[in-house]
Amino acid sequence: MTRYDPAEIEPRWQAHWVKHECFKTLEDPRLPKYYVLDMFPYPSGAGLHVGHPEGYTATDIIARYKRMKGFDVLHPMGWDAFGLPAERAAVREGRHPAEITQENIKNFKRQIQRLGLSYDWSREVDTSAVDYYRWTQWIFRKLYDQGLAYLAEVPVNWCPAQGTVLANEEVADGKYIETGDPVERRSMKQWMLKITAYAQRLLDDLDGLDWPPGVLEMQRQWIGRSEGAEVHFAIAGVRESSGAEERFTVFTTRPDTLFGATYAVLAPEHPLVEKITTDAQRAAVRAYVEKAKNTADKERMLAAEREKTGVFTGAYARNPANGELVPIWVADYVMMTYGTGAIMAVPGHDERDHAFAVKFALPIREVISGGADVQQAAHTGDGVAVNSGFLDGLAVEQAKAQMIDWLEERGSGVRRVTYKLRDWLFSRQRYWGEPFPILLKQDGSIVPLPEDALPVTLPHLEDFRPTSDGRPPLARAEQWMKVEVNGETLLRETNTMPQWAGSCWYYLRFMDPQNATLPFSPEAERRWGPVDLYVGGVEHAVLHLLYARFWHKVLYDCGLVHTKEPFQKLFNQGMILAYSYQDAAKKYYSPDQVEERDGQWFVKSSGVPVSTQIEKMSKSRYNVVNPDDIVAEYGADALRLYEMFMGPLEAVKPWQTSGVKGVYGFLDRCWSLLIDTKSGELSEAVRAEAEASPALLKELHRTIEKVGSDIEALRFNTAIARMMEFVNAAKKERSIPREVAEQFVLVLSPFAPHLAEKLWSRLGHPQSLSREPWPSYDPKWLVDDEVGIPVQVNGKLRASLTVPKGAKQEQVLELALAEPGVQKQLDGKPIRKVIFVPDRMLNLVV
RNA sequence: GCCGGAGUGGCGGAAUCGGCAGACGCGCCGGACUCAAAAUCCGGUAUGGGCAACCAUGUGUGGGUUCAACUCCCACCUCCGGCACCA
Structure with missing residues (x-):
């Protein structure tokens, strides 16, 4: 072979790496550890697209670099293998989801291995494998034991066509986003995880993380902490069975505006609606509530700009601040799922309440001064309390505190923090997921299975559709469902866990993937936790990362992990x-x-x-680019290099196949720099063993420095540009001493590992370069003896000088004044001011 | 509407403790090699004017600070992503 031929080079080196286990994690405690993780993929039938190799190449470069820097690197890959698409394909094709999934995994793995990624494949995990999901069940048991998993009757998005509940994020405009099937609201008994119990810690612990600011902010907003008060409103003329006046509680962040509450609103689902509605209003209220019930949450929210609607209940509540009776309305702009499902309405200082009050002609009262006319628009900003009795004259913050104290003293309210975060709906009516380790008695009581009864394996089924009476597919496995315990027949839970379950802890299993007695050993966790660098798409900014953090904290509380957070540094590729x-x-x-x-x-x-x-x-x-095609035409090294050269890793950027040609040309020039393209042997320029020129050494050492620091900062595009500059400069040299060639090949190797290995062996090394130390640079080559100094007149460039480094102002000024371009501009005018920055620039002001 | 990110040649993008804008690559133009083409190699390439040296303009828009602004400040426009009646 004489020309650069990736099709010949790449398969050989991939085989070499596998044969010699070059990337096996060493488990050598003398070395510092580095855990670099990709978000593992769902193995879809469509195979890899060019987005996958982007993140994978980035982590591969880091992994290879860190190995050369002497770290023991954990860099694994696996499969998020449970999930609905395989189940749907199974129904469609009459095959088993396991079979389809294994086929897809095989294809994904083939495609990934063609890219020459340095994963330790001995640690591969598959969330749908029994030895994996038994531990998902085991962790669920821990959650259950901590009181964090419970069955509850909750309103859900039910999709009759799919026969399953859907998560909120799977529904838009009352339809399932994948198929367009209609979704209805239904109340069902479902497994819930009490993630709300961890809301504050999930919020607080974001502070120590090296994550993109946008993701941190999205998590904060999702958790949605707000501080305020709960205030109790008595209902005039409505009594409890004990005889005391019935009351309801509202949540407000503006207790300072209580004197301005001129009506109250209950959510349509509020339990008191039926009780307090007067006979005269009953028909209207019932009709309204019925209509609201059939509108999914998401759809209601989409109506944000819609006209406000609502119905008066006929009942009145007593404002605890001033004793006034205010009407109680039912309206769907108040949601049962946030706060207490009831609000005090302050139309003078809340835009929503204002719109509602205007529409239904309810009174609007100013209680915070400092805005314009509150009859025209709500004043939501700062100001001083007015028309508010004992609060008058106080600023908003003081008025809030004073009002809460006052309410607490009188038992009319209490200081309160609420969160938008809701408990996690954790069951799905599907076959292809983890079965719950749970038995149910006839009376509905729950019997969790003990550890030694795990795993609960999925029964074999031929038909994966829900039963005709609407029970989940697992209810078709009648024998499997029935379990005899002490002569009593119990039934297995037939719901399965959602796809998120397996991905909540896979990073822990990678630490100790073959452990048969525990999900992972404490020693392995202490060695490898936390993940040092986690790379994946921003689409997981909230759900996956929040769920995994939640599970991690539960495991922390159980003493099973030693860090509060699972992922120290997060990076989203664009x-x-x-x-x-x-x-x-x-x-x-x-x-x-x-x-x-x-x-x-x-x-x-x-x-x-x-x-x-x-x-x-x-x-x-028709704009999909398949990585297989690119590899076939230009090779894996060119694909890797192009994906890294396109632009900053985090940027969204367009694919241009012509750019692949460019980096292919660079690889070709790397080849012809060191290899004689006529003979295929090491080039004469390398064999000559002449002294390296200072210019070449300067290029080399600058390249070593720049590429190393760029890799550490994940700036691969500029690292590649620097290597291109090196090759362009080296091409002009008469000789490339072996030592220079070797160091450049090592620097290139994390990016284009196949070519680098080939050149390394041509340079006379029989062993893989994967554990060679990263070359070091000599700082003396990073500084110039001479520097170019721009000479400006009135801030505009008029000349350029080359002066010795450290030249004094007088010297530079003298040279500058001799420049014709400068003289012309000065034109005999006196110099008013000289700005001189040593080794940087000279500016003359006239 | 709110939050986050970004606007630089024909294109992808470099350069922000303020100090020569356009590194590197693509494309394009010219040349070498070739019967020819591809590939490869060499040179050029922000825009306008000029044969040229050179001059002017130029980092989304409009102001400002400064000897000096892609970079800092104020106001605005556009695009991308997220959230959206959360009391």
Whole structure:
């Protein structure tokens, strides 16, 4: 072989790495540890797209670099293998989801291995394997024992066509986002996890994390802490069985405005609605509540800008601040799921209440001064209390505190913190998920299975649809369902866990993946936890990361992990988009059906003009790029390098196949720099063993320094640019001493490992370079003896000087004044001021 | 509406403790090699004017601070992502 030929090089080295277990985690306690993790993929039938290798290449470069820097690196890969798509495919194709999943995993693994990623495959995990999910069940038991898992009758999104509940995020506009099937609200008994018990800690512990600020903020907003008070309102004329006046409680963040509460609102689902409604209003209220019940939460929220609606109950509540009777309304702008499901309405100082009050002609009262006319618009800003009795004259913050104290003294209210975060609906009516380790008695009571009864394996089924009477698919396994305990027949839980369950702890299993007696050993956890760098898509910013943090904290409380947080540093790679082409009728064309003429795009066959835009890759837009095709044409090293060279890792950026050609050319030049393309042997320039020129050494050491610091900062695009500069400079040299060649090859190796290995062996090393130490640089080469100094006149560049480093102002000024360009600008005018920054610039002000 | 991020050549992008804007790559133009093409190699390439040296303009828009602004401050526009009647 004489030319660079990735198709020949790459498979050989991939085989070499596997054969010699080059990337096996050493488990050598003398070495410092480094745990670098990718968000493991769901193995879909569509296979890998070019977005996957982006994050995987980044972590691979880090892993290879850290190994060379002497770390014991844990860099594993596995499969988030349970999930609905395989189950749907199973129903469609009449096959078993396990079979489909294993097939997809095989394909994913093949594609990933073609990229030359340095995973320790001996640690591969599969969340749908029995030895994995038995431990998911085991951890669920821990949650149950801590009182954090409970069965509750809750309103859910039920999709009749799919026969399952759906998570809130799977529903939009009353439809299942995947299929468009209608979703209805239904009350069902479901497993819930009490994530709300950890709300404050999930919020507080965000502070110590090295995460993107956007993700931290999204988590904070999702948790949604707000401080305020609960205030009790007595209901005039409505009594409890004890004879005391019935009351309801509202949550407010503005107790300072209590004197301005001119009405109150209950959510349609509020339990007191039926009781307090007067006979005269009953028909209207019932009709309203009935309608609201059939509107899914999400849809109600989408109506944010919609006209307010509501119905008067006929009842009145006593405002505890001033004893006034205020009407109680029912309206769907108040939600049962937040706070107490009831509010005090202060139309003068809340925009929503204001809109409602205007529509229904309810009184509006100013109680905080400092705004415009509250009859026109709510004043939500700062000010001083007015029309508020004992609060008058106080600023908002003091008035809040004073009012809460006053309410607490009188038993009319209490200081309170609430969170938007809700408990986690943890069951699904599906087959392809973890069975719960739970038995149910005839009377509905719960019998958790002991540890030694695990795993509860999935029974074999032929039909994965729900039963005809609407029970989950597992109810078809009649024998499996029935369990005899002490002569009593108990039934297994037939719901399964959601897909999030397996991904909540997989990073822990990677630490000790073959453990048969525990999910992971304490020693392994102490060695490897926490994950040092976690890389994945921003789409998991809230749910996966919040759920995993929650489980981690529960395990921490059980003494099973030694860190409060699972992922110390998080990095989100940006999505890769692609150009798409559309004609006036919005019909899409694939890139090979179109051509460019004078900056305008046309369909080749018909000449019809098309518009071009950058969009998400999708089949229907004909703009999907398959990594297999790129590897086949340019090789894995070129694909890796291009994905890293496109731009900053975190940026969203468009794919351009022409860019792959560019980096391929660079790899080709690396090859021809060291290899004689006629003979295929090491080039004469390397073999000559001449002294390296100072210019070459300078380039080399700067490259070593820059590439190392860029890798540490995940700035791969500029690292590659620096290596290109090195090669461009080295090409001009007569000789490339072996030592220089070797150090450059080592620097290149994390990025283009196949080519680097090949060159390394040509340089006479029989062993893989994967454990060679990272080259060190000599700082003396990083400083110049001479520096270029720009000379400005009135801030504009007029000349450039080359002066010795550290040159004094007088010297530089003298040289500058001799420059014709400078003289022309000065034109005999006196110099008013000289600004001189040593080794940087000279500016003359005239 | 609120929160977060970003606007730089024909294109992807470099450069922000304020100090030569456009590194590196793509594309394009010219040249070498070739019967020719591909590949490869060499040179050029922000925009406007000029044969040229050179001059002017230029980092989304409008102001400001400074000897000096892609970088700092104020106001605004556009795009991307997230949240959205959360009391």
